[in-house]
Amino acid sequence: MSKDKEFYSTFFALMGGLAVFAILLVIIAGNLTSDVSDYKPEEIVLENIKPVGQVYIAGESEPEAAPAADTAVASSGPKSGEEVYNGSCMSCHGTGAAGAPKLGDKAAWTPRIAAGMDSMLANAINGLNAMPPKGLCMACSDAEIQGAVEYMVSNSQ
Ligand code: HEC
The missing domain is CATH 1.20.5 (Single alpha-helices involved in coiled-coils or other helix-helix interfaces)
Structure with a gap:
């Protein structure tokens, strides 16, 4: 017990x-x-x-962090002759590569200028020997190519 x-x-x-x-x-x-x-x-x-970014459609109210709308508009507008030249033509016409008439080379440009803008523009758009059509800028409009030709001509007279 x-x-x-x-x-x-x-x-x-x-x-x-x-x-x-x-x-x-x-x-x-x-x-x-x-x-x-x-x-x-x-x-x-x-x-x-939460998503890293947001898609928004023009016209909808845009998210606060979206880049300013005018940047996109500015880059989609027609390019200036100088811009086209710098982007598509300078590689040859700045150096004389492939026998291209150099920017500022009066002797190379004088006979071409004498043939007239119509002739030069047609050759620039359609190509001429080693000069590729539109300088390979397929996105460039004829007017943009003309701007680039005028830019080169006005700097080579
Ligand atoms: C791959 C090199 C190359 C690029 C890029 C190039 N060119 Fe040319 N370009 C040439 C050559 C080479 C000639 C000379 C052709 C010839 O006379 O046989 C020429 C000639 C020209 C001529 C003179 C045509 C004529 O009637 O005598 C113009 C105008 C011209 N190029 C405009 C342009 C423009 C505008 C661009 C850019 C959009 C451009 N080129 C880009 C190589 C190039």
Whole structure:
């Protein structure tokens, strides 16, 4: 009988201790997660998966970070003669490569200028020997090519 009593007193002391320990753990855990109300998983996920960029169609209200609209308009307009020359003609006409009449070389340009703008423009658009059609600027309009020819001529007289 005394053995049983000894067992029960040890057993309940142990259980009591564990119960107190368990309550302590609950209190500690409660303190650790006291800021649980600030945790908004939905907002965090939305922030993490938001798109890198946004597509918008002209006419719609554009996103604030979009580049200024006039930049795109400016680059799609007709290029000046100098721009076409720098982009498409200078590689040959700036160096005289492939026998191209050099910009500023009066002797090379005088007979061509004498043949007239119509002739020069036709040769520039259609090509002439090593001169490729449109100087390979297939996106250039005839007017843009003419601008480039005029730019070269006015700098070679
Ligand atoms: C791959 C080199 C090359 C490029 C690029 C090039 N040209 Fe030429 N171009 C030539 C050569 C070579 C000639 C001389 C052709 C000849 O007389 O046999 C020439 C001649 C010309 C002539 C004189 C045509 C004539 O009637 O005598 C014009 C005008 C001309 N090029 C305009 C242009 C323009 C404008 C561009 C750019 C849009 C351009 N070229 C780009 C090589 C080039």
